[in-house]
Amino acid sequence: MHELTVAAAGESGLLARIFPLLPQGRSTILGPGDDAALVAVPDGRAVISIDTQTQDQDFRLAWNSGYASTGRDVGWKCAAQNLSDINAMGAVPHTLFISLTLPPDTLVAWVEDFARGVRDAVHAFGADVAVAGGDLGRGREISVTATVLGDLGGRNPVLRSGAQPGDVVAVAGSPGRAAAGFALLESDVPHGSLGPAELALVGSQCRPVPPLAAGPAALDAGANAMMDLSDGLLKDAARLARASGCTLELDRDRLASFTRPLRAAADLLRKDEGGREQLVLEWAAAGGEDFALLSTFPGSTAVPDSFTVIGSVVPTAPGQDHDAVLRGGPGPTAWNATRGWDHFGAA
Incomplete structure (x- = not known):
């Protein structure tokens, strides 16, 4: 026909x-x-x-x-x-x-x-x-x-430039899922052989679901700064840090709730355990296109239930650049904003 x-x-x-x-x-x-x-x-x-x-x-x-x-x-x-x-x-x-x-x-x-x-x-x-x-x-x-x-409904917008030392850093959504889905789509593993957990990750790449209710909730809760995560947690957090003139310290252990759902994909794509651990961390910390929401809240503020606290805002040390670093596991120089998506960078 x-x-x-x-x-x-x-x-x-x-x-x-x-x-x-x-x-x-x-x-x-x-x-x-x-x-x-x-x-x-x-x-x-x-x-x-x-x-x-x-x-x-x-x-x-x-x-x-x-x-x-x-x-x-x-x-x-x-x-x-x-x-x-x-x-x-x-x-x-x-x-x-x-x-x-x-x-x-x-x-x-x-x-x-x-x-x-x-x-x-x-x-x-x-x-x-x-x-x-x-x-x-x-x-x-x-x-x-x-x-x-x-x-805006009569309210003021939340900008990237409002983070302050003493704030907590929190995320609504689940960074890394779209990156894991992308890796499965690009792999040699036939799509038809994927199980429900892997197919859900592919769905996160092809049909992501941004947490739209979280933005107004964060504003109402007194968020100081906010941006969406399209190019990777570390890269976008560094953008927020530079705009705010501070440093965002992210805690690797607190990313566990994000890395746990990614293990099904890592098990298919990496045979050695160390490689799988590195891969899920890479997806969660540097993978983009989840369209999750990164926010900072005053330390005295109750963070909305839709957010997971993953770190804190600190003053930038003298002689250092405003940046986002991942503490715990690999050193902060190995895990910084050089990782993440760039339209004009290397594939």
């Missing part, structure tokens, strides 16, 4: 198919169809973020393990990474704009599946978010760019 491509459907035909599949929300006054959208900004201030996913840089259609990313996977991840940025400011997301660049032989069914992925993610996260517009273009590879708007 002939499968319809985006070239055969044309721009208008493709839009007619995907608009009904995308989520609608209360903040949209005028949605897709005109030259621009009109959305309500209840707070009077708009929190705005933009992110791009590019084929073979941020996702693969075909993985070494035999898994094929679906349009739903890519649409879900588009929603997750963008809504996570708004969450990290303590705001509530309400509007998405999505631009799709597609090769002409892309199947319309893949694009429809992408739209369903965005919708399903928004619903799964419990968010009231509308796709109010965007753009379609032609290119050599699939690229997805989304802009998201959020509302």
